[in-house]
Amino acid sequence: MADEATDCSTKEQIALYVRYFNRQQGEVCEEFLGYREASSTTGQALAETFLEALDEYGINIDQMRGQGYDGAANMAGVHRGVQARIRERVPLALYTHCRAHSCKETIVRNMMDTVQTAAFAFDYSAKRLLNFEECLANDDEARMAMNRKTKLKTLCETRWFSRVDALNTFLKCFAVVVESLEELGGDGDSKARGYALSIKQYLMEIES
Structure with missing residues (x-):
């Protein structure tokens, strides 16, 4: 899961999270990995930044089964968005739109x-x-x-x-x-x- 925003110094910062199943505890866990500065906000550039960061943290990208972002075109676009770029690399990483942005309750x-x-x-x-x-x-x-x-x-x-x-x-x-x-x-x-x-x-x- 990831999102990007401009900080007070006008730099684009990406916040990265992972959600995973902890076999020892028998429960789903969520962890904040850290921030990455984005040189570009295109889907291609952000996807590459995400994958590079996951690799640096020692996460096996091939085991990714989901990805979650907001509905912005550069994130959710079906052709050039981050989710589409990620799925070119990991076909089983299904995209889920951020529920906080789409609550209909x-x-x-x-x-x-x-x-x-x-x-x-x-x-x-x-x-x-x-x-x-x-x-x-x-x-x-x-x-x-x-x-x-x-x-x-x-x-x-x-x-x-x-x-x-x-x-x-x-x-x-x-x-x-x-x-x-x-x-x-x-x-x-x-x-x-x-x-x-x-x-x-x-x-x-x-x-x-």
Whole structure:
């Protein structure tokens, strides 16, 4: 499994992982191998970099039975993508599209939408943000969990690690979010009331 991204110095870095069956433990394991700098992001260049790295780590390429990347053309292309180039070398290495980029579970999508909507609701309104900060100041447990943060984080469409941070932040101050939205709704903010109802509806869905 691999993915590439541009780092802060504008270099293309490739993160490489392997998933394998550990016979001694009797379970599937996953290990991070390391990073490789990419001289080019074409399917051919990336495939060569992947195979060279696996060889350097002493991994028997001929035993590869799967490969997983995102859906970008240079990765998933059926003719010139990485997966196609790899299969020219290892025909049994079947390609699987990254599930994180193709999740169709309604409950997961609803959850993501709810978190994003709530973050935007507070981020783009000074009145709502002030109310949120006041509610947070009155909740010692949430305030400590937030570790000096005073705002929710919005979800990034492409950086999945940032989504983890946004979801963790939302979880830590969940009670504060609901309390603030309900207070705002009670003061006549119809949108805030709707957001609070949306969150409660989601909780009812997962509980059922």
